[in-house]
Amino acid sequence: MKKSCLFVLAIAFSFQLLASEEDSEVHDLMAYVLDPAAEAIWDSAGFVITEEGETNLAPTNQEGWDKVKYGAKVISESSYLLSMPERAVDQAQWVALSMALKGMGEKAFTAAENKDSEALFEIGAELYQICVACHQIYWNK
Numbered sequence: 678m679k680k681s682c683l684f685v686l687a688i689a690f691s692f693q694l695l696a697s698e699e700d701s702e703v704h705d706l707m708a709y710v711l712d713p714a715a716e717a718i719w720d721s722a723g724f725v726i727t728e729e730g731e732t733n734l735a736p737t738n739q740e741g742w743d744k745v746k747y748g749a750k751v752i753s754e755s756s757y758l759l760s761m762p763e764r765a766v767d768q769a770q771w772v773a774l775s776m777a778l779k780g781m782g783e784k785a786f787t788a789a790e791n792k793d794s795e796a797l798f799e800i801g802a803e804l805y806q807i808c809v810a811c812h813q814i815y816w817n818k
Contacts, residue, residue, distance in 0.1 A: 703759065703764055706755065706758055706759065706764075710751060710755055710758075711751070711752065711755050711778075713748070713751075714747075714748040714749070714751035714752045714755070715748065715752060715804060715808065716748070717744050717745055717747065717748025717749075718745055718748050718749065718752075718785050718797065718800070718801050718804060719801050719804075719805070720734060721734055721735060721736050721741065721744070721745045721794075721797065722734055722735065722794060722798040722800075722801045723798050723801070733794070735794035735797070736789075736792075742789050742790075742792055743789075745785065745788075745789035745797065746786050746789040746790065749782045749783070749784075749785035749786035749789060750782060750786060751782070752778050752781060752782035752785065752804070753778065753779050753781075753782025753783050753786065754782070755778060755782075756775045756776055756777075756778040756779035756782070757775075757779075759771070759775035760772050760775045760776065766815055770814065771811075771815070774807060774810060774811045774814075777807045778804075778807060781800060781803055781804045781807060784796075784800045784803075785797060785800045785801075785804070788800055
């Protein structure tokens, strides 16, 4: 079985476990599923500038682009997990923000398929804004 197929099966199994646990918290979904997926996008877009020079973060091989695609699909599909009735804090705004992740994941996937690092950078910024908007409203410290 190909490495990518194993990854998809592992994610599907993880989603099944998360969905079946009655007391699963949104925190766990964020920490173990969404955050790593978002990092796969954010860590693959833009530049790092230091005294030594500029480093482009865009993937340089197919494996790197595939990592972005996997992250994008996880973000896209996680929108449904966040929208489950037992997780939706309020049905209007929570679900709207959750579904915004679906669109960002789909856009990121397309950018990775096209190996478009510039689009990926812009999508990463939009994704960050959705995350910040949700955290400002719902994150209890």
